[in-house]
Amino acid sequence: MSLFKTYARILTYLNREKNTSLLICSANVILAVITIAEPILFGRVIDSIAEKSDIVLTLTIWVCFGLSHIIAYVLVAREADRLAHRRHLAVLTESFERIIAMPLMWHKQRGTSNALHTLLRAVDSMSTIWLDFMRQHLSTLVALFVLIPIAFHMKLASFNSLGCTRHHFVLIARLVMRKTKDGQAAVECYHHNVCKHVSDSISNVSIV
Secondary structure (H helix, E strand, O other), X not given: OOHHHHHHHHHHHHHHHHHHHHHHHHHHHHXXXXXXXXXXXXXXXXXXXXXXXXXXXXXXXXXXXXXXXXXXXXXXXXXXXXXXXXXXXXXXXXXXXHHHOOOHHHHHHHOHHHHHHHHHHHHHXXXXXXXXXXXXXXXXXXXXXXXXXXXHHHOHHHHHHHHHHXXXXXXXXXXXXHHHHHHHHHHHHHHHHHHXXXXXXXXXXXXX
């Protein structure tokens, strides 16, 4: 399964609380669009200082805008934390019940400790991805698509600089993911083996 398919499948676990998820995502999109206006207002503050014009009104708007944005972001992040925690517990409970209900032959082939260790690490990773999506990934994607036409409209040099930066970021990200994929797989295998040996040793402590 590809990285994007895995990412999309993880996000489908938020469908159990679809209304809350959509509300948080919508708030994040609005915050991402609003974030673009903050540096524009700051630029107008700098222009007012440079032109020695009236700065009180522009500065007041910029300060109020920044404070309201911080408060809204904290509220959205808190609700995202609560949703991710609820889904973490629900998915962990459901998956644990499925593992325990599996036939004895399945446990002998895969190992109960190995399966439980995989479950715990998988659910923790899913919870992290949910939080990152609701806090950063979605808002960053929206801000990027909004920022590109704004940069193109304001100044062509800014648009070219932004495009060059985005191109280098994509290349670096792909290089890092390619380099770390094999190493992460080796680490996961090592953790599975350690957990399996510890569990087997504890369960057979009388023999040992």
